[in-house]
Amino acid sequence: MAVDPSDKKALNIAMRQKLFAVATSRDVAAFEELFRYYGPRVRAYMAKLSRDGQFAEELMQETMVAVWNKAAQYSPDKGNVSTWIFTIARNQRIDHWRKANRPDFDPNDPAFVPAEIKPADAAFDMNEDADRLHRAMETLPPEQLELLRLSFFEEASHGTISEKLGLPLGTVKSRIRLAFAKLRTALEDRS
Incomplete structure (x- = not known):
């Protein structure tokens, strides 16, 4: 990447162009650059929140797959590319937490057992x-x-x-x- 990472405005413009290339033509090279730049940052963010390196890696992978699949949904009026990607990461983490804390289905729960029909x-x-x-x-x-x-x-x-x-x-x-x-x-x- 030829952009200086300390120049936030130029970096956001470059990343926006990469994201548009992924959205319009499924440009794999552009996605690789997005992945190389944001992947480690998303992993670090997830590791900080979860304190579990393996879980952070899985969430980073899922986040970047979602970026690939949802690239066409990005709107520059609503924020920077980084904001959009980290919002996806946060939502991935919330989804995983909800799935992990969902109670198991109990087929004997009275709410699911039909009332006994008298003969x-x-x-x-x-x-x-x-x-x-x-x-x-x-x-x-x-x-x-x-x-x-x-x-x-x-x-x-x-x-x-x-x-x-x-x-x-x-x-x-x-x-x-x-x-x-x-x-x-x-x-x-x-x-």
Whole structure:
């Protein structure tokens, strides 16, 4: 390379020309010059970040392959060639870090295990039991039905029900027990 490396402006112009030659005509000689200049710098940058020479070498190789493949995407309005190449290097490092830290797929993870489908006869029995329970509940006196609704469907405590309905706590408890006894009898008779 005939450009003085200390003349940053001239160096950037020369490297831009090399990159354009790679982008337009896949110029291997131009890419070799880019590689000789930026390869060691990218490797040093990666070695400094990762403290692993082998990993730094691999990332440098992948970065330079990406430079070859993406040369046509370089835009001089958005920055210098070095900025563009080191951005690719940084992204390569981030991609490797993400892949290395991605959790392994666990086929037994509940999120991936389909819900168990009940056999048709079990589903039928369950529906039949629900129908029997509804019919049995229709036989209860309205005050007992209201107590069951408040206690089990609205999940109100016995004390809350007592206050809400203005009934003594013992009355609430005994009426709920009575309602259960009637339901049990009604369900056993129909079994």
